[in-house]
Amino acid sequence: MLISLARRRLIQLMATLLTNQQLMNLTSGRLYKGSAKELCAPGLNCYSCPAATLSCPLGAIQTVGGTASYGFSFYAGGFLLLLGVLWGRLACGFLCPFGLFQELLAKVPLPRKKLYAPLLYLKYLMLLVFVLGLPLFFMLTEGIGPPAFCQYICPAGTLEAALPLLLTHPEYREAAGGLFALKAAILAALLIACMSVPRFFCKALCPLGAIYGLMNPLSICRLHLDKSRCISCGACQRACPMDIDPRKQTNSPECIRCGACQNACPQQALHLGIKKRDNKKTPEFTS
Amino acid sequence: MSLGKIRYLLLLLAIGSMACGLGRGEANIILNKAARVCMECIGLG
Known part of the structure; x- marks a missing residue:
């Protein structure tokens, strides 16, 4: 299977559009509420993005994991395992909208740098602590667990959901405080990092890439x-x-x-x- | 156990896990969350 860069870019664009079909909602700030959102997207794509048609698999894992009497999302976990066994991390290279965004950022002509190798392991820490650990811990102790990765880290949520929603809803702009400032700072730092280290977020921080990556050595494709x-x-x-x-x-x-x-x-x-x-x-x- | 067998066992596990999740109504929980603005995702929660 030999795929040229142009064809891969086309596939990435198609996947981004299929995951975000409700483009008109970006101007109104309304969310799509149809049953397609029961399905998970293969890549990182915030379900609170007004254009989103599918759900974010990481958001799904945290939401179900933080719901009393559930503890773990077998549905989203099984979905990620299925894709991982079929093609490993191929979804990162072809289907992830945030991956495409990072590749476009890397077009900025800045000197290229390599990631400091130990940072590669940070994404596993993100997966264990923010995606699985904290929602489960707070669910067990307080009855409901927050989606900690979405809340404190996820730059896709800030870019795809927070920015369009804050632009279209004055009440959200008024409510934005320290937490939003933290997330905006993380997004800004990542944007700069991605310009000199291609796919910085995928390499260092993405828990979805960590899950798929574990399947790389044994995937079918x-x-x-x-x-x-x-x-x-x-x-x-x-x-x-x-x-x-x-x-x-x-x-x-x-x-x-x-x-x-x-x-x-x-x-x-x-x-x-x-x-x-x-x-x-x-x-x-x-x- | 060969790599091929491990792959097919994992595929079965994945499909079984998805079926189990759907059976206990996880899709509905995800839809309920995704159909409303997630305040945590936008940094307001």
Whole structure:
């Protein structure tokens, strides 16, 4: 499966539009309330965004996890496990609206920097503490748990929901205080970080990427390396937006399956798909 | 156990988990939350 950057961009745009079909709501500030919101989106997309047609899977996990007598969302958890086993972190590279937004930010011509490696583990901490731990802890102690990641961290919520809603609702603008200031500061810091470190949020903070990434090594659709073709030119490593060396870490939890390495390889040694490419030549017909 | 078997077991687990969640009405809880403005998400809650 060889997908050019232009085609991937088109898929990303289509996925963003399919997840956010109610574009007219952005001007009115009203929310879509149809039953499609029972379904989770594959990427990070706030369900309080006026344009959102689907629900955010992280929001769903926290909401159900924080509801008395539930504790864990088997529905959203099973949905993420299903996508993870099918294609690992491919949703990050192709279907996540916030991923697309970060890729567009990385077009700003600033010097590129690599992420300080220990920060890669921060997203697992986000998952354990803010997405799973705090909603469950407060549900057990106080009967109802807040969606802590949405409340204190999520920049997608600030960008897609808070900004359009504050622009269209004066009463929300008046109510905005310290918590909104914190979230706006996180968003602003992330915007700046994403300009010099491509996909900074995906690399360091995204709990959804952490869940999908854990499935990368065993997913059905995966990256295959044909060592007999590889000439170790390093083109794949230079092309990778996630700073991975696909020759050494072919199915790393950090790989978003964007296919940049595959497109950069002059020998076509990398192949994203279900099965390994068959390198055997068809025997020539001899009479 | 081979990787293939683990994958198919995980697929079954995922589908079973989704069915279990739907069975105990989680979709309704998600819809109730998503159909209203989430004050926490916009930094007002």
